[in-house]
Amino acid sequence: MLTGQYLGINVVLKHLPTNHLVLSREDLLELKIMKDLNFEHLNSFIGLCIDPEKVYILSAFCSRGSLQDILNDNVIKLDENFKLSFIGEIMKGMDYLHKSPIKQHGRLKSSNVLVDGRWIVKITDWGLMRVRQKEYDTVNETFNALLWTAPEILRETLESSTSLSPNSWIGSQKADVYSFAIILHEIIFRLGTFYVQSDACVSSREIVMKVRSGEMPAFRPSTYEEGKQDHNLLAIMYECWDENNSKRPDFASLKSRFSSLYKTKNLNLIDNMLTMMENYSNNLEVLVEERTVQLLEEKKKTDRLLYSMMPASVADRLKSGVKVDPELYPSVSIYFSDIVSFTTMAAQSTPMQVVNLLNDLYIMFDDVIKTFNVYKVETIGDAYMVASGVPVPYDSHALEIAMMALKIREGVAAFKIQHMPNKKLQVRIGLNSGSVVAGVVGLTMPRYCLFGDTVNTASRMESTGEAMKIQVSEAMHHLLTDTKADFVMTERGTIEVKGKGHQRTYWLVGQKCDAAVA
Numbered sequence: 389m390l391t392g393q394y395l396g397i398n399v400v401l402k403h404l405p406t407n408h409l410v411l412s413r414e415d416l417l418e419l420k421i422m423k424d425l426n427f428e429h430l431n432s433f434i435g436l437c438i439d440p441e442k443v444y445i446l447s448a449f450c451s452r453g454s455l456q457d458i459l460n461d462n463v464i465k466l467d468e469n470f471k472l473s474f475i476g477e478i479m480k481g482m483d484y485l486h487k488s489p490i491k492q493h494g495r496l497k498s499s500n501v502l503v504d505g506r507w508i509v510k511i512t513d514w515g516l517m518r519v520r521q522k523e524y525d526t527v528n529e530t531f532n533a534l535l536w537t538a539p540e541i542l543r544e545t546l547e548s549s550t551s552l553s554p555n556s557w558i559g560s561q562k563a564d565v566y567s568f569a570i571i572l573h574e575i576i577f578r579l580g581t582f583y584v585q586s587d588a589c590v591s592s593r594e595i596v597m598k599v600r601s602g603e604m605p606a607f608r609p610s611t612y613e614e615g616k617q618d619h620n621l622l623a624i625m626y627e628c629w630d631e632n633n634s635k636r637p638d639f640a641s642l643k644s645r646f647s648s649l650y651k652t653k654n655l656n657l658i659d660n661m662l663t664m665m666e667n668y669s670n671n672l673e674v675l676v677e678e679r680t681v682q683l684l685e686e687k688k689k690t691d692r693l694l695y696s697m698m699p700a701s702v703a704d705r706l707k708s709g710v711k712v713d714p715e716l717y718p719s720v721s722i723y724f725s726d727i728v729s730f731t732t733m734a735a736q737s738t739p740m741q742v743v744n745l746l747n748d749l750y751i752m753f754d755d756v757i758k759t760f761n762v763y764k765v766e767t768i769g770d771a772y773m774v775a776s777g778v779p780v781p782y783d784s785h786a787l788e789i790a791m792m793a794l795k796i797r798e799g800v801a802a803f804k805i806q807h808m809p810n811k812k813l814q815v816r817i818g819l820n821s822g823s824v825v826a827g828v829v830g831l832t833m834p835r836y837c838l839f840g841d842t843v844n845t846a847s848r849m850e851s852t853g854e855a856m857k858i859q860v861s862e863a864m865h866h867l868l869t870d871t872k873a874d875f876v877m878t879e880r881g882t883i884e885v886k887g888k889g890h891q892r893t894y895w896l897v898g899q900k901c902d903a904a905v906a
């Protein structure tokens with residue numbers, strides 16, 4: 389194939405074997421019409437190049453080659469949309485050509501259906517039928533070129549299998565419809581031109597002669613696996629290759645039938661691609677929205693976890709990347725509690741029962757502490773540690789912790805152990821006040837921790853206490869007597885505190901207004 393450039397457009401030059409071309413008035417008129425014919429699905433005729441040596445027909449170059457090339461290329465996958473788009477565009481091009489002064493094609497075949505860079509069909513090699521002489525190198529090539537030719541044309545132009553003059557016909561519109569049916573078969577089945585299912589190899593010559601014979605039933609390409617194919621398209625194909633050419637539909641009716649059959653489908657490939665891209669981007673938007681919601685959900689979860697691990701003000705600072713330095717708090721109050729004989733109780737229960745018991749108990753504790761200005765520092769097994777006055781200093785920290793301790797004890801007294809309904813749960817509670825250092829420790833599992841003697845003594849108040857009693861230290865006792873809450877406290881005596889020697893302690897019994905105390 390010869391290609392070139394003409395006035396900035398890519399062209400294909402087709403050699404005409406006639407060296408001394410004599411153009412009649414009719415031919416010149418046809419050339420003028422061809423130059424003026426301009427339609428989306430007809431390949432543009434550029435002109436004739438009459439060289440003293442050779443004559444060329446110039447037509448627009450289509451970058452994707454012919455439909456035949458595309459169908460033969462196994463790498464190219466054609467989905468239903470592509471196929472329908474090709475079929476619909478051939479119908480449009482042929483309808484336009486038939487309604488034009490050119491009237492008919494005459495050599496319609498898959499090699500004359502070109503596809504341009506935008507996958508748009510352009511029918512080519514139309515017009516100038518009298519001039520388009522072609523001499524094929526072999527008999528086989530000649531018969532190959534006749535595979536699209538309608539039987540009535542073959543009968544007119546092929547006197548016998550030996551005397552061939554395939555270029556002597558002008559063709560007809562009904563013959564073009566037949567050629568279209570052969571192309572339809574090529575598109576639908578993608579098995580090559582005029583595929584014949586047979587054990588023996590059937591040559592193009594045999595096919596052409598059988599079609600020419602007009603034998604009944606008419607000899608046509610094999611159509612197998614019909615179940616998988618589009619029945620509407622097959623019906624169109626059968627009608628178009630009817631032996632009786634008057635029964636073949638014209639392209640105008642084919643075009644309207646086709647568009648009403650596939651009206652819901654957008655058959656323009658570019659529009660199709662744009663719609664696909666639009667759907668894709670819409671999809672993306674929805675996806676982004678969904679993912680954002682999921683992300684927010686996840687963020688909430690991590691926030692919840694972080695806020696449950698440390699005070700909100702500390703978590704906020706950590707989240708915004710601010711370093712949280714350890715801080716000294718001169719006066720805070722600490723609560724410790726522990727379940728009496730927890731180890732024995734755990735030994736008599738299954739691990740699941742133990743977990744359930746602690747879960748129920750801590751839910752109750754958490755509910756109580758929510759109503760006080762306190763911060764739950766941690767739970768270690770059955771031990772529970774709460775502080776007041778950190779991380780935000782608070783004057784009435786001792787009062788808050790004492791009130792909370794009384795409430796928790798009340799809660800424990802009423803607490804029911806699910807798997808031991810007859811057993812009473814008992815706790816020891818210890819309270820202390822003093823200075824602590826608070827800060828975040830650890831990198832992978834950062835924890836907000838309190839350090840100092842105050843914490844150790846508070847723990848000691850609990851461990852040396854008695855069941856269902858609240859033992860308070862001297863320092864705490866001092867702060868509590870200063871409040872107006874009228875706490876009832878009794879002296880317990882002295883206990884040994886590691887590193888601090890003997891210390892006087894008290895039992896926090898309740899409040900004066902409390903019926904139980906009165």
Ligand SMILES: Nc1nc2c(ncn2[C@@H]2O[C@H](COP(=O)(O)OP(=O)(O)OP(=O)(O)O)[C@@H](O)[C@H]2O)c(=O)[nH]1
Pocket residue numbers: 389400402448449450451452453454456457495499500502513522
């Ligand atoms: N890529 C590309 N290939 C083309 C173009 N025009 C023709 N061809 C190729 O050239 C092959 C032969 O085209 P033609 O010389 O017209 O031969 P034909 O179509 O088989 O027969 P007639 O048109 O009847 O003469 C086609 O099958 C294409 O592969 C074009 O515009 N672009």
Ligand SMILES: [Mg+2]
Pocket residue numbers: 499500512513
């Ligand atoms: Mg051609």
